[in-house]
Amino acid sequence: MQAINFENVKFSYSDAEENAFALRDVSFSVEEGEFLAILGHNGSGKSTLARLINKLLEPDEGKITVFGMDVSDPKNTFEVRKSVGIVFQNPDNQMVASIVEDDVAFGPENIGVEREEIGRRIDYALDAVGMQAFRHGTPTRLSGGQKQRIAIAGVLAIKPKIIIMDESTAMLDPRGRKEVMDVVLKLNKEEKLTVIMITHFMEEALLADRAIVMNRGEIVMQGAPKEIFSREEDLETYNLTLPAVSAISKALRAGGMDVQATVSLEELAKEIEECVSKRKI
Amino acid sequence: MRIQAENLTFTYSPSSPFATYALKGVFLTIEEGEFFGIIGHTGSGKSTFVQHLNALLKVPSAEKKYKPKKLKKGETPPPQIVLKVGDYDLTDKKTDFKELRSKVGMVFQYPEYQLFAENVFEDVAFGLKNFRPEMTKEEVERAVEDALTIVGLDYAEIKDRSPFDLSGGQKRRVAIAGVIVTKPEVLVLDEPAAGLDPLGKKEIMELLHKLHREWCKTVIFVSHDMDEISENCTRAAVFSEGQVKFVDTPKNLFQREDELRQLGLDVPLTAKLTALLREKGIVIDSDYTQRDFCEKVLQYYREREEQV
Numbered sequence: 001m002q003a004i005n006f007e008n009v010k011f012s013y014s015d016a017e018e019n020a021f022a023l024r025d026v027s028f029s030v031e032e033g034e035f036l037a038i039l040g041h042n043g044s045g046k047s048t049l050a051r052l053i054n055k056l057l058e059p060d061e062g063k064i065t066v067f068g069m070d071v072s073d074p075k076n077t078f079e080v081r082k083s084v085g086i087v088f089q090n091p092d093n094q095m096v097a098s099i100v101e102d103d104v105a106f107g108p109e110n111i112g113v114e115r116e117e118i119g120r121r122i123d124y125a126l127d128a129v130g131m132q133a134f135r136h137g138t139p140t141r142l143s144g145g146q147k148q149r150i151a152i153a154g155v156l157a158i159k160p161k162i163i164i165m166d167e168s169t170a171m172l173d174p175r176g177r178k179e180v181m182d183v184v185l186k187l188n189k190e191e192k193l194t195v196i197m198i199t200h201f202m203e204e205a206l207l208a209d210r211a212i213v214m215n216r217g218e219i220v221m222q223g224a225p226k227e228i229f230s231r232e233e234d235l236e237t238y239n240l241t242l243p244a245v246s247a248i249s250k251a252l253r254a255g256g257m258d259v260q261a262t263v264s265l266e267e268l269a270k271e272i273e274e275c276v277s278k279r280k281i
Numbered sequence: 282m283r284i285q286a287e288n289l290t291f292t293y294s295p296s297s298p299f300a301t302y303a304l305k306g307v308f309l310t311i312e313e314g315e316f317f318g319i320i321g322h323t324g325s326g327k328s329t330f331v332q333h334l335n336a337l338l339k340v341p342s343a344e345k346k347y348k349p350k351k352l353k354k355g356e357t358p359p360p361q362i363v364l365k366v367g368d369y370d371l372t373d374k375k376t377d378f379k380e381l382r383s384k385v386g387m388v389f390q391y392p393e394y395q396l397f398a399e400n401v402f403e404d405v406a407f408g409l410k411n412f413r414p415e416m417t418k419e420e421v422e423r424a425v426e427d428a429l430t431i432v433g434l435d436y437a438e439i440k441d442r443s444p445f446d447l448s449g450g451q452k453r454r455v456a457i458a459g460v461i462v463t464k465p466e467v468l469v470l471d472e473p474a475a476g477l478d479p480l481g482k483k484e485i486m487e488l489l490h491k492l493h494r495e496w497c498k499t500v501i502f503v504s505h506d507m508d509e510i511s512e513n514c515t516r517a518a519v520f521s522e523g524q525v526k527f528v529d530t531p532k533n534l535f536q537r538e539d540e541l542r543q544l545g546l547d548v549p550l551t552a553k554l555t556a557l558l559r560e561k562g563i564v565i566d567s568d569y570t571q572r573d574f575c576e577k578v579l580q581y582y583r584e585r586e587e588q589v
Contacts, residue, residue, distance in 0.1 A: 041478050041479075041480055042448065042449060042450065042477070042478045042480075042481060043448065089476065143323055143324070144323065167476075170475070170476045171391075171475060171476055173322055173323045173505045174322075174505055174547055175322055175323065175545060176323070200477075200478045200479055239480055240479065240480070241479035241480055241483060244508060244550045244571065245550065247571060248550075248551070248554070248571060248574065248575060251571070251572075251575040252575055252578060252579065255575065255576075255579040255582075256579070256582075256583075257578070257579065257582055265550065265553055265554060265557065266557065268554065269554060269557035269558055269561065272558060272563065272578060273558070273561045273563060275582065276563060276581065276582055276585055279582065279585035
């Protein structure tokens, strides 16, 4: 089933002239259970797109549906927001309570879940992100990665079908980033949660089933992440710097070595080895 | 200004149940003119250390109320803490800390969150108001113009705009301008490129090199990104559990892949590739910058060609 569908969506933050459009004519869809990465430089429209999905913003034109529900219909707002949870960039901006379990309970309390059920959901959500041991702790004493996992738990407690990560790992150290990515992957694979991940980190995008590249409010590239990262010239046109492996393989090619474009470190090492061994004889 | 630390220890919330030993005897010397990197995972003490450099955190003996503790009989005195930035002795409460702070600029993580003034000019000029009250209006204007220009912003176009209407990258530049406007000799930055997109990261690192060439003698930056360290630093220090484990050039440092991994740290991509190639019998000796690594691989390749 289609989890999300965008049809010719346009959006602008002001009523100003044509080139002020943050999104111009965007159409795409996401299947249930899919893991989609969205790439693009700052200001390309990635976050705008994310915010349209659960109606934090409303489109000027076009149609957005979430599991078949028309997002622009006010009757659906509540259901749509229950289906789509967003985890934002800054962990410190997403904590509302002084005790971890209260923080996780905030979402279900607001949608009127019964008390006993809330308890079960806190259990489920904290287990899912591996933070049960911190249940009675204080969010301020947690690391960034732990805070983001609590933020994810807070979203999970609403039992959404779609989770959007809007650069949720950008402020974390490598360890925290791995913690969060492990949780997201597990939720995607085991719980069949649909994941949309907005990120600048190539390693994270490579884990996705599919990637979309945005530029100036439009979708300019679509496909398997590996395939997208091997299109060096295109990426540079859209102001995305090449992942380091691609940059190295490109430099070697420019120097006269016949190495294939790749995003994998192991493959690049193999390519170099083959290239060198050919010359030995 | 040379920075010298010996036996530097620091405890957060001392004599409370939450007492945390953040620094447990740091020894580190940073020479004038270095582009110095500081690495270590979260909680390793690196931020605590850099906050000592302009006395945002002080060693106990520099506190006004400090009285030396009387030793009990037979007790050995704790090791003597040394902390010097140029001629400023940061263990001495008589030191002019205000003057020191104008010489050591500190750019925190996400400095754009600290913008506060009505317009960009006021925000950047704020430091001068505090540190250089004797400056005339014209001098302040010139200083602000210089600072905004060197961080790559158009003074005339931006000075009257609200800092909150700018893009993320511009905000960060304004925040950096607000720190360097006092012409500090040492510039310390805590994860200056964090949270930016790849292009923004590249631009910020280029800006730091420019500042290093033209503005501040010494640049010290904290980073989690090992590629950033290998590409940019003269030397780097590895913090772990409140101590400095290694100080070396990136070239020497990243040869210790196993030891770094034990500390929960990564190595740059070029170092990983070097290790993979070594397993295949291809030995590449580079300084781990992408440029040098590629040159050395190509050199290796071309030498083979000649053997034909």
